[in-house]
Amino acid sequence: MDIIMGVISFILHIDQNLVLMVNQFGSWTYVLLFLIVFIETGVVIFPFLPGDSLLFAAGAMTALHGSKLSLPILMLVTVLGAILGDSLNYEIGKKIGHQLVKYPRLSKLINQEKLEKAEEFFNTHGGSTIFLGRFIPFIRTFIPFTAGASSMRYSHFAMFNAIGGICWVAVGTLAGFFFGNIPFVAAHFSVVVLGIVAVSLIPVFITAIKSKRVPTN
Secondary structure (H helix, E strand, C coil): CHHHHHHHHHHHCHHHHHHHHHHHHHHHHHHHHHHHHHHHHHCCCCCCCCHHHHHHHHHHHHCCCCCCCCHHHHHHHHHHHHHHHHHHHHHHHHHHCCCHHHCHHHHHHCCHHHHHHHHHHHHHHHHHHHHHHHHCCCHHHHHHHHHHHCCCCHHHHHHHHHHHHHHHHHHHHHHHHHHCCCHHHHHCHHHHHHHHHHHHHHHHHHHHHHHHCCCCC
């Protein structure tokens, strides 16, 4: 519970936290951003890390005059984190996806409900799920795990992984770069970030509603 509350606090004050990170760690901030994106997408027990809001806030910071963050470097670093993270998650799913019962401690840490939704999403949309899942919090962490567990061909997975990683980072960072420092957005940054997360969750709700529909035939 303390971890979840800490993540919520980080999201609500992500602009301030990012400024503190840059001031304290300088260029090492890129390493921290890489690790956050890599862990969110690559380690199936950490689906709650703030990927979307982090990209938006970091992109907004690069637009500031005299910023210590560079947009091209930021995009390169986070794209690498996203692609490598999903690749790791795929390998984890491939090795233990169908053997979670043999790892009781690990299975307790994995949100089974979210994993089942990811499997349903994967079965509904096929290979394109790797791309679409990038834009959905929680689901994006479980999709590559599910792809590995389903024995999806890696070359097929890698193509969607690369395209999805590039597009996800581009949308998040460029949205922050162009809109993050508009006076209204800057004054209500926390609300905007929460709005981004809420919009990202819309596909989850749509999928859940569709899954509950009873066939009429």
